[in-house]
Amino acid sequence: MANMLANIFGSSPVKPLEKHIDISYRCARELRGFFAAAVKGNWSKARKVRAEIERLEHEADNLKKKIRLHLPKSLFMPVPREDLLELLLVQDKIANRTKDVSGLVVGRELQIPAEISEQFLDFVDRNVDAAKQARKSVRELNELFTAGFRGAEVVLVAGMIEKLDRIETDTDEKQAALRASLFAIEKSLDPIDAIFVYQVIELTGEIADMAERVGRRLELLLSH
Amino acid sequence: MEAQYVYISLAAVFGLFMAWGIGANDVANAMATSVGSKALTIKQAIIVAAIFEFLGAVLAGGEVTATIRKGIVDAELLSHEPRLLIYGMLAALLAAGTWLLVASRNGWPVSTTHSIVGAIVGFAAVGIGVDAVQWGAVGKIVMSWVISPLTAGFIAYLIYLSVQRLILHHEDPLAQAKRYVPMYMFFAAFTLTLVTILKGLKHVGLDLTLQDSYFMAVAIASGVAVVGALIIRRIKPNPKAEKSQHFYTVERVFGVLMILTACGMAFAHGSNDVANAIGPLAAVIGIATTGNVAADSPLPIWVLVIGGGGIVIGLATYGRRVIATVGEKITQLTPSRGFAAELAAATTIVIASGTGIPISTTHVLVGAVLGVGLARGIEAIDLRVVARIMVSWVITIPAGAFLAIVFFYIFRAVLP
Numbered sequence: 354m355a356n357m358l359a360n361i362f363g364s365s366p367v368k369p370l371e372k373h374i375d376i377s378y379r380c381a382r383e384l385r386g387f388f389a390a391a392v393k394g395n396w397s398k399a400r401k402v403r404a405e406i407e408r409l410e411h412e413a414d415n416l417k418k419k420i421r422l423h424l425p426k427s428l429f430m431p432v433p434r435e436d437l438l439e440l441l442l443v444q445d446k447i448a449n450r451t452k453d454v455s456g457l458v459v460g461r462e463l464q465i466p467a468e469i470s471e472q473f474l475d476f477v478d479r480n481v482d483a484a485k486q487a488r489k490s491v492r493e494l495n496e497l498f499t500a501g502f503r504g505a506e507v508v509l510v511a512g513m514i515e516k517l518d519r520i521e522t523d524t525d526e527k528q529a530a531l532r533a534s535l536f537a538i539e540k541s542l543d544p545i546d547a548i549f550v551y552q553v554i555e556l557t558g559e560i561a562d563m564a565e566r567v568g569r570r571l572e573l574l575l576s577h
Numbered sequence: 578m579e580a581q582y583v584y585i586s587l588a589a590v591f592g593l594f595m596a597w598g599i600g601a602n603d604v605a606n607a608m609a610t611s612v613g614s615k616a617l618t619i620k621q622a623i624i625v626a627a628i629f630e631f632l633g634a635v636l637a638g639g640e641v642t643a644t645i646r647k648g649i650v651d652a653e654l655l656s657h658e659p660r661l662l663i664y665g666m667l668a669a670l671l672a673a674g675t676w677l678l679v680a681s682r683n684g685w686p687v688s689t690t691h692s693i694v695g696a697i698v699g700f701a702a703v704g705i706g707v708d709a710v711q712w713g714a715v716g717k718i719v720m721s722w723v724i725s726p727l728t729a730g731f732i733a734y735l736i737y738l739s740v741q742r743l744i745l746h747h748e749d750p751l752a753q754a755k756r757y758v759p760m761y762m763f764f765a766a767f768t769l770t771l772v773t774i775l776k777g778l779k780h781v782g783l784d785l786t787l788q789d790s791y792f793m794a795v796a797i798a799s800g801v802a803v804v805g806a807l808i809i810r811r812i813k814p815n816p817k818a819e820k821s822q823h824f825y826t827v828e829r830v831f832g833v834l835m836i837l838t839a840c841g842m843a844f845a846h847g848s849n850d851v852a853n854a855i856g857p858l859a860a861v862i863g864i865a866t867t868g869n870v871a872a873d874s875p876l877p878i879w880v881l882v883i884g885g886g887g888i889v890i891g892l893a894t895y896g897r898r899v900i901a902t903v904g905e906k907i908t909q910l911t912p913s914r915g916f917a918a919e920l921a922a923a924t925t926i927v928i929a930s931g932t933g934i935p936i937s938t939t940h941v942l943v944g945a946v947l948g949v950g951l952a953r954g955i956e957a958i959d960l961r962v963v964a965r966i967m968v969s970w971v972i973t974i975p976a977g978a979f980l981a982i983v984f985f986y987i988f989r990a991v992l993p
Contacts, residue, residue, distance in 0.1 A: 358942060365956035427961040496824055499911070500745045505746060
């Protein structure tokens with residue numbers, strides 16, 4: 354039986370958005386295990402992790418489509434629907450980039466040079482940290498809605514986003530240092546491999562970039 | 578008058594049917610808010626509803642019953658043929674009850690109040706004559722159907738805004754909630770008891786002076802606030818279930834408040850909507866026993882029992898399912914938001930009851946929910962459904978009227 358009181362409530366995007374960033378983060382987190390195996394040349398392990406990454410990326414994608422379907426234009430919300438959809442889009446890109454970079458490495462069985470492998474794993478770690486901080490910030494959405502995007506809760510989330518920015522800046526610095534280290538040894542590498550290692554570094558760094566954009570989007574919501 | 582027993586028993590059966598419909602539908606809406614926010618379990622909600630619907634009906638239902646009974650049809654015109662009014666009231670009851678049943682089966686949004694008023698206006702205008710309708714009074718009622726949801730929305734907006742300012746925006750919302758929630762309790766209890774005392778107690782034979790009334794309302798409200806504050810003080814934060822802002826525990830504090838506003842909502846609903854079932858019934862009894870349309874006979878107690886009892890039966894048989902489904906769908910209405918909607922709606926409805934204006938409790942509640950939404954309190958409101966609700970009563974009135982006209986002619990041909 355349809356009921357008018359019940360039906361005036363559209364389906365809230367808050368919990369699904371929090372769930373989505375959780376999946377995206379868990380996807381990005383797999384990169385640690387993935388590269389740990391890849392730098393050792395353990396490709397069977399790497400492929401196994403890569404399968405898990407693909408599964409999570411797929412899950413995030415499905416949830417993204419579901420959230421979009423349940424956000425019709427007729428919804429009246431405390432914040433613009435477009436901003437929430439944009440947030441969802443950048444959240445999803447964290448998982449996308451994870452899938453891209455792992456696919457590139459597995460596809461070519463690309464060996465990260467041993468000289469920079471430790472530095473590279475540290476760089477990956479920091480990018481995953483950025484995704485984690487993005488998750489922490491988005492998980493405050495429910496509280497933000499409760500507080501009506503005003504007051505102490507906003508200050509709290511703004512602080513989380515600041516920290517996210519610092520992590521992202523950190524990954525930028527690490528990325529520059531890593532490129533310099535690679536440049537120093539690139540003559541000793543197979544030229545094609547060298548080009549692709551540069552590209553892997555670039556793509557991995559985009560995970561923190563996307564996490565930072567999640568922060569930017571969230572910040573836009575705070576200013577409403 | 579041998580026929581009078583036929584009229585009275587028919588009216589009793591139809592009145593029970595209508596009351597059942599109200600219990601199955603409307604009450605569920607009023608109580609689902611509290612169930613959805615988990616302030617009450619379904620069983621508790623039914624107990625609260627049974628008690629406070631009944632109290633509301635008996636203590637504060639008199640004015641609206643009087644309006645339905647003789648405020649819409651100009652009985653003077655019918656003094657030569659009082660039976661027409663009996664047929665009409667029977668027809669109106671059956672029409673509204675039937676329409677309610679058909680509409681809820683099909684999932685159309687309806688209002689019991691709109692159906693019964695439409696039905697009474699319908700039989701009077703067509704069956705008796707356009708002059709038989711007190712158009713001034715009807716116009717006032719229709720106006721109130723627009724104004725009451727707006728009023729409730731505005732009050733809810735202000736209440737929720739104050740909740741945000743005083744509690745939710747703070748660094749320690751839990752401490753703020755413990756400080757201010759008893760004040761909301763005072764406000765809720767004060768408004769409801771004051772209107773009841775001012776408007777209702779005359780019907781049960783108590784007549785207090787204005788000063789005594791205020792004093793009594795303040796005393797009762799203070800008692801409620803103190804008890805509430807004692808309960809709230811025992812609520813401790815649950816570190817597992819929440820983050821730094823303690824909103825989880827804050828909602829539990831508001832949950833205590835919501836038990837109070839749920840009682841108020843049931844009371845308000847009883848005070849306004851019971852009349853839809855027992856108003857026509859009272860009219861039939863009055864005319865059948867005295868043979869006089871202008872008779873001002875007091876309301877027999879068994880009429881109130883039929884009204885209150887029918888509602889409780891409707892609630893127990895069918896309403897509990899509606900409460901469960903509606904409650905599941907409105908989880909966005911957490912206690913901090915739900916209480917604002919309920920308190921605003923209950924206040925609006927009780928004031929209308931005191932003035933004798935029949936309004937749609939569900940529409941008032943919808944207005945109140947929208948008010949909370951405007952204060953950025955609700956995550957997502959579907960505006961398409963809101964638009965559908967706004968036009969729903971336009972359809973309900975002619976439908977109720979049409980059915981009432983049909984039944985009126987049937988009764989006139991068949992009944993003695």
